[in-house]
Amino acid sequence: MDDNQERQDFDLTESDEQLSADEKTLLDELGIVGAARRKFLEQNMAAALGTFAFHLLAKEEVFATLAASPDAVFASTAGVENAVKVLLKINGSTQRLEVDSRTVLLDALRERLGLTGTKKGCDQGQCGACTVIVDGRRVLSCLTLAASCEGKEVTTIEGLADADNLHPMQAAFIKHDGFQCGYCTPGQICSAVALLQEAKNGDVSHVTNNLRTSPQNLELSDEEIRERMSGNICRCGAYPGIVAAIKEVHSGRETAQTRHFASDEEIAIAFNEGKADEIV
Structure with missing residues (x-):
């Protein structure tokens, strides 16, 4: 007898020990033995657990509708620790927040203001996905305390476009396919916009x-x-498109794309060359 058979026999014996004498007799009379008996027990156990869960959920729903006792004591809701009041100008709109003094700008934008365009990547300042522009300079919002931005102008990816008119950098990224999955793109674009200002200022x-x-x-x-742009990582490897997009916006001259959709003539030539190779 192999190990698998011994283990199966052991499991069946263990299952039988959980049955009463009447239950064993009934299963024997029904002809449910061996593996069939084990499967039967498992299905019944699953059904019993499902019924128990259903009744438990029903009871919880009933209890939820009951009014609390007048003498009930509730735990107090935890407030903001180390609270500080911060006045920020986000994308041209003044925002007043009360946050924990340790709250980073990234979390304030995403969790408190609902500006989820700024992405949380590594959360350690290594990938650049969280890049935003503060007073004209790009910063890593995951390493920047919200309290340190008191009274400053903060621009996120949501604030670059003018209503339905895309920022030139956004349009160039689309034109040159400067993104694939798009997760790092908000940080890439904010970084690129600030980069152009750095070049204009003469920063080396x-x-x-x-x-x-x-x-x-x-x-x-x-x-x-x-x-x-080396501080902004693109895991999809869309770097050529990113460079082309930035170069076009910086120079003001249309940059030729390095790829295009093949024409019918090019497709025909490719097929003919393939047939020629097969003949050779």
Whole structure:
């Protein structure tokens, strides 16, 4: 007898021990033995648990409708610890919040103001998905205390478009397919918008050729854009489209797309070349 058979016999014996003598006799008379008996017991147990759960839920619903006793004592609702009042200007709208002094800007935006466009990625300042613009400069909202933004202008992805008119950077991202899953895109776009302002101000980067001078309106090369956007990670790998989108908005000149939908002639040529290869 193999191990599986021994284990099955043991399980059946264990199940039989839970039955009364009358139950065993009834199952024997019905011809329910062996594996069939075990399956029968399992199904009955599942049905019993389902019935119990149904009755329990019904009782809970009844209890929920009952009025509380006049002498009932309820635990007090926990308030905000270390509360501080913060005045923020979010996307042009003034917002007054009372938050825990340890609340980060990301959580205040998402949980308190419902601005869920800003994404929580790593929550450690490593991926850039939570990037927003504060007083014209990009910041990682997961590492920025909400209280530190008192009186400052905060712009999130929701505040870039003008009603139904997309921000030029948003339109360029769509044109050049600068996103795939879209999760990092809000942070990418906010970072790119602030990047253009940095170039306009003459802020240098690690790859800027001349660090002695800080000219206004820096001309951004592909290398400059990649370096300045290196803090924003795209797990889908849409970096070429992101660089092309930023370059187009920065230069004001239409950037040629590196891909296009194949025409009928190109498809025909591809098929003919394939048939030629098969012949060879």
